[in-house]
Amino acid sequence: MDCRSLINLADYLLHQTSQYSIAILMYLGVLALSSCSESGPVNESVTVADQFQVSTEDADNKLIASETTVPASLNGSQAFAACASCHSLAEGAEHKVGPNLFGIVGSAAARHEDFPYSPALQESSLMWTRENLSAWIINSEILVPNSWMLYQNILTVAEVSALLDYLENEAESMPENGGV
């Protein structure tokens, strides 16, 4: 089963069953993750394939589907651009619409007393292991239904992994303003 159908299945289950356990959904999230990495970064292959499709369709108007258009992977700091509007990263930096992420990896969910988390996340008793954080980034509202991070993932699995490295390692060396 590919990544997208797993996510759809998870969505489907979410809406079919009023009683579902976090564990099942977490499992689905992780499953989606591992299946995504097995089949390669989904977004990337789709993008490249589409480009070649268009370029072979019309030779006269050939699009530049040379090596320059093959998407590279974003590194962790570049991937953080998808987070930076809502999250600061430097230690003690102010919360934005989302909470400060300093030291997030390995911490308990909803840990900041001065941040208004969704009741759903507060009641989740999640630990932010790398696996859970990956599942959250890939589809937070499947991992924790009725949670409030309104984000559709735009990162490949490799980029999510680089992002987690960045969250883990770069936080200490961040400047006071938290970047951006």
Add this chain to the structure above:
Amino acid sequence: MSTISVNKQRRTLLQSIATLSLVPLLPPVALGRLEDRRIIVVGAGLAGLAAARVLSAQGVDVIVLEARQRVGGRVYTLDSVSGHPEAGANVLGSSYGRVIDSARAGNVALHPVPRGGATGFAIGGQRILAAEWENSPANPLSGPLRRLSPSALLGAALRDNPLRASTDWQNPVFANLDVPADAYLRELGFDDAAIALIDANNSYGNRIGDTSMVSFLRVGSNFARGAAMGQPPLEAEGGNSRLPEALASALGDRVKRGVDITSVRTVSEGLRLEDSNGQSYEADALILALPIPALRRLELPPLSDLQREGIDQIEYNKVTQVHLLVDTPYTSEQVPGSWWTDGPVGRLFLREGTDGEPGNLTVWINGDDCDKLRDLSTEEAGEQVRRQVETLLPEAAGSLSVSAVVRWADDPFAGGSWAVWAPGQIGRYLDALQTPVGNIFFAGEHLARANPGMEGAMESGERAALEALRVIL
């Protein structure tokens, strides 16, 4: 590569100012260092500006080309009108992370939207106060629906909302809800009169039969989530245009106004754009951050059949606003300031003047009713609507004057207020419209996924920026 020094960013800025002001046609771009690659963003609405913000923070040489003399697109404060009413986006949700962060970075203060006054109803030209709605002979509803005001009617239809996650509206799992709204409502027990009221001021389709139920449900679930968050909606101090202006001013000379792009071609060096004056611009990658009707005007490299069809087919909600200044207040116990009508003037929103300033009455007409004003001059359209409002509100006669007429559907750079997906169009076109064509990427409110309105526009710009970044790395 992970950190880009301030110096490098400055150098990029200076380079782009220098090259741009001298020769619009750039020499072939040498591939190599990131800062030597150029990305052009077309459209300085929130989507384009968000894309440029992300890219310039990564040290990319980015320029934004904007057709109008002002930035902000569908965020448009009428600065020359007393009270600075909004002709475009009115309110920011408290969950609008990107918009709020841009405001913070640009020192634009946000404050809660002041509570509006009472709203009255006018059905078939007959006025009804909210307290009298249920028993009024002019109330066209029957049975248990009679209790519901026209504006509460749709809310009742959305009560058992199957959509929960912010992206459910586009999830194929819910394709069964992507059906004509009138048919769905009829099944819920709404009769013709109730459906006609929902259609009277419908913002999610120009006609109820072409409106997808899933669009209504999407709005309903956003609304419910917003209420659960318990934070008030916000607006920018001095007008919402201050937000895109702050984003643009952080980009400095990299935003070029008055550049109406008419074509995009692929050339051996990359992409070549041309504007209506015949000037060309070259780039390694391009982000088209345009509403679909504006995109339709552009000559583009071949698109997939589905993408072309989507661009040709998707309608935008027609919105015409007539802004009236209110010299002498007309409100009283018996005369609410704001009105919901099923007639040609649609909805009336009053914002009382402060400190002795005149108030602003915004007449918001949408859907096919806008067509009736289409052939009139701006002045005629404004005067006709003013007279219609005075017929409804004789108390205001003599104290209303037209301050602005904004016809979004007739504006070539907008084409309407926002995309209204007809039943079946989301599943058919949404992904296709977002699919890059070579190094051309697409952004704009219609490509929002998890967020609506202004935030959805910025979300799409951020996504397109990272897609473009990947191909120039």
